[in-house]
Amino acid sequence: MTTVPVAHRPVSPVAGPIEVVSPLADGRSGVRIVITPDEPVFAGHYPDFPIFPGVCILECAHQGALATAPEPVALTGVDSARFSGAVYPGDTLTIDLVWRRTEDGWQCRAAAATGNGPAASLRLRFATADGGAR
Template sequence: MSKLDNLYQLDDLRVVDTSATAKITINKDHIVFDGHFPDNPVMPGVCMMQIIKEITEKITEKTLFMQSASNIKFMAIINPFKTPKLELQLEITETDEGYKVRNTSKFEETVALKSTSNFVTK
């Protein structure tokens, strides 16, 4: 079970070598959207980073801790009522300490988030 308690559902996960594509559906009724924001729900950036971590953990079969993140670019608002279906493209490279993950998250053809994160194994 996700630490985000049903914030999203993993609909499909395809992994080829170091590339992965995950398709998820955001739960528009999740409590996080009551506070972020009541009349204009927006997916919190920290939740997107957690989703990336959780999917990477599923792929690597390791418990991970985010060591650092860089080049985080939020390029479009993710509104769970308008665009609940997201596609996350992950490029996962093993490092001496863990994994480097380059991410591009999008809905339809719109890129919503680009980031690079370094995870260490716990």
Template sequence: MSGLSRRSPVIADVRVRAGLTADGAKWRAAASALITGDEPVFAGHYPGFPIFPGVCVLECVTRGAELTSPEPAVLTGIESARFLGAVFPGDEIDIALEWTGRDGDWVCKAAVTVGSRKVGSVRLGYGVAA
């Protein structure tokens, strides 16, 4: 992203809850974000029944991944994203991250929950930063 500014519709603060730990060939970490009613996207998605858009959940996952990557890395692609449930104002999303090496690069899998409710799963590709 050299030279480009990064803008986001998400104001939530994504925090690391559990730092990176090795588990065999995998690295695990956890992050979370409190989604307050102040999120600008709630104004239009859906008035009277606000739902945090899936793309915003994806943004939180990407931020969590960037805060916990095993080494400096650059997002190369969203390999998959499934949204399984809604996120509402006041929900705290928990993001369980699992990093695995792949051909000199990285794959980050994330499971997103609100309490015991599954709300999404994401797989991101990362290249080692030069």
């Protein structure tokens, strides 16, 4: 029997597109996503009172970080995640990103908010294609 490798596309629980509103400049960038009522996660996450799950906010920050990274990177860890407010269908989630070079790659701090106030603060760790060597 011969096995053939199959290229897999990354799987995401978030269907909507991430829009870069502030390209990377001086270590800062910004993205946003409109959380539409037809996001697939709403089907099973409190059907009578849908709330965008925290893991989806984290995924939006991850996608936004990849879209604005200072160089090609890959997520290696979530150093912290603090969820402080709910995100509902119809909200626009904005995420401010701050990049900092570390000894072994990059750290990205993300502050997510809606028109109702803060939603989450996250610290993500990324490796570079060269493993962080400088």
